Amino acid sequence: MGATTLNWIQIDELRVTLLVMVALLSWVVLRYTWRNFALEPSRPRAMGWMLGCLASVLVTLIANHFILFLLSWTSISICLHRLLLFYPERARAVLATHKRMITARLTELLLAVSFVQFYLWSGDATITGTLAHYAETGTVPMAAMLTLVVAALLSCAQMPFHGWLMQVVESPTSVSSLLHAGIVNLGGFLLLSFAPLLTEAEAARWLLGVLSAVSCGLAILIMSTRISIKIRLAWSTCAQMGLMLLEIALGYYSLALLHLVAHSLYKAYAFLSSGTVRPIHNVLVRNSWVTLAWFMFSLVLINGALWLSFGHFKPTAAVLLSLSITLLMSQAHKFSWLKSVLIAIAWVALYTALTLSAAQVMQDGRVHIALDLAVAAWFIVLVALYWWLEQHVAHKVSQRWFIRLNAGLYIDEWFTRLALWLWPRPEERHRYDSVQEEESTS
Template identity: 25%
Template sequence: MNWRLNICFISFCFLFFVSLVNVVLGIYFCLNNICYFIEWDVVTINSMNIVMTFLFDWMSLLFMGFVLFISSMVIFYSHNYMEGDPYISRFILLVLMFVLSMMLLIISPNMISILLGWDGLGLISYLLVIYYQNFKSYGAGMLTVLSNRLGDVAFLLSIAWMLNYGSWNYYFYLNFMFDSIEAQIISGLMIFAAMTKSAQIPFSAWLPAAMAAPTPVSALVHSSTLVTAGVYLMIRFNSLIVGTDLSKYLLLIGGMTMFMSGLGANFEFDLKKIIALSTLSQLGLMMSILSMGYYSLAFFHLLTHALFKALLFMCAGVIIHNMGDCQDIRFMGGLVHFLPLSSSCFMVSNLALCGMPFLAGFYSKDLILEMCLISNLNFVSFLFFFVSTGLTACYTARLIYYSMAGGLNMSSCYGISDEGWWMLKGMMGMLFMAVLGGSMLSWTIFPIPSMICLPMILKMLALIVSVVGAWMGYQFSMFHFGDNMFNMKIIFSSFFMGSMWFMPYISTRGLYFHPINLGGLFLSGFDQGWCEYMGAQGMHNYFKNMSVYNQSYQNNFLKIYLIFFMIWITLILFLY
């Protein structure tokens, strides 16, 4: 076991130290308004230079610091969680490659190097989703990688359109790309790529399916790496989107995603999928506020969400680990008596998700909702924001009721206790940031306090919506017990909302299954059929027959020569 301890501990120490350096540098760059653009000549051949560019500003450094901090805690946590895995070194290396791809995406102002990180995230996420080698994992991995490939195609097309500007360093052209058709096309392709990576409607089905990965991977993927890559890309391209028709489209899509996932989480019983749907809801919130032009607010919520969501997945991993790999919340109950420390972390992260005052999520979420109230929003978007906030509190209260209240609904043979000290120590580091991270970030990113003046009812609206949502979540929990069985009375509606508006069926059958079958028909009918008959194979057969015919002449050359000689002599004699 010593080598396992070494690889986990060395990886943890390295990532933790680098994360501290990045966070300190990010705060320094933010307070002093510093930005470094570095070009590295990788290789020079004659007159051709291959240059790698890096962008170091407060945003990239802070984000890198948070990603590395969460990664270090996840690797520390994995020593206990993955202790039964004989190939833990392979798992740690995959996680490190995943983090490296995210680093490349964060610090690259060049479309080509962003594509390297973007595709690296897609490939390694596939390898991590199929880490547990079974049919469910393979299906989830294929859905994940095919959904992300659609965005990769859009990214490649945007790279082709960037050639109109003479360089792939998009950072140089953001202030000059407003009125051109190329800028609108590039912006549309970037929005499409970000929608697939951040699982916006209609590409949302892969996010809950990716829960087939090990829980430490889920903690990393759903907090700060894969799903946030699309949001981060939109933050960088924000100046091209604000004020255009694309921003209205993105606002609608983000609001629908937020509402759909919040509604679906209230009808889900898989612990990890509930948390995955909450991630989807928060991604919709970030996309919506981005489309309104508040990119620093979206980045602020991106960082605070990463802190409490990683902690939430870690707590879910401890619960699943102790429950004998059972993820159904109906079998849980009374866990606060068996797992007091893990349950405390679970409650803190859930309250931060709901926007409990003075926890990490409160500072970003409350500010976002207040900015929505003073913005020129239509009524539908207003409903999306506030109803989704209420639904967040609703499914959180339902989750807490099922898992923490009452008595244990599983066999009493299970020994449930807080004994995984490596997991608990990893969670303690995340707990500290989930409580204090929001306030520290708000002091850094918004050092000058701004006063938002609203009427009392609007000022209290976010709190009122959260309290009403929590009460409704408790009531929804009661529907599944007792004599009325409310869910059975609305069975079709429950199935519709619990299956994300039938999106998994649309994605698997509509977007992937039938097009792949159609591609197979084209392959057999055209590529291996008429194209072969009229093209390569037809030409091969034609030239083969001509060669055989020519060969027959060559094999009988003397006879043919004599015949032609006799004909020639006869013609001469006849003419004379």
């Protein structure tokens, strides 16, 4: 990829793509915020912090020097903190913002440690200089990559550091849209910026792949038990971020870039229109044989398209896309078989074309086939488990697991207690106890 590099900033195809996306989303979100806060006396304050947050995101995208990157990254967190506390009287929002603040400080610390390790290894304090040193030596600082991976996992709100993402929906809708459509994606951008090093860091890829796959799978199961539109969207973000990080771990950088852009556009629209969404009902697959036939047909079709386009299979991508086509077509009773097959072929063609377009911007790394097969099997097991739970809703095992999943497997409860113990603030501890008491009596 060609690149124009100054010492402090960097402009290349990846960053131009994301800058265009952020510019579009910024215009939409700011316009919505201006109208939504028309009757709010504090509208200038909201617009100011929103502009500051968006400006910090733009600087982060083009930052090349480690100091500039870290400062702009921290600035995003500070501006977002003020936006999330726009209604400070909401106890749940205050508690969630406090937990996010702890996670953000830890992320920034890990990011700083990683950058220091890169500097000591390469002798250069820029991203381009670090990548150039790797190209010359062929070695990778494993400790720095492991630290970077953990920072990305924290930034993308992966389990068990996910609870704040579900609870900050108490903030204004435009703030939720900005957070879910842009800011939470920055962990993926961080890893894509260091993609050549990540390709060679085997331990970091396994760590990223395993943790993101587990977080993504559990988030999907938990999301299926929620009925609130915004809460479902928040759990969807957790799952989608896990999937994007998983694609990066597998070496599918072009697919991860496509996922990042598509998720940002979709989630911005979803949150801004959440007030008009009708109630959501879980989809049940009635005919197992038809479902199995659709899945096998889709799997063959997608693997064929991937082989012709890229010269190799993508097991995880093929399984997930096949499942999505199966879910759609098993419910499309009004379509004939011929129309359904044509729709499936068109879907695969669109996916392949978009992935090829993304590959012009971000080239894939070396595919981790062992991790890919393991993750594909993991998702098949999860879908089988979900299908069994949905088909046996009256079974006591299904009911017991529904309660646990609806409670998020109680993971966030443990993290909340740990966070308040590590960084106690009397007002947050009091509010947490009040929220717990309200939930126990309701």
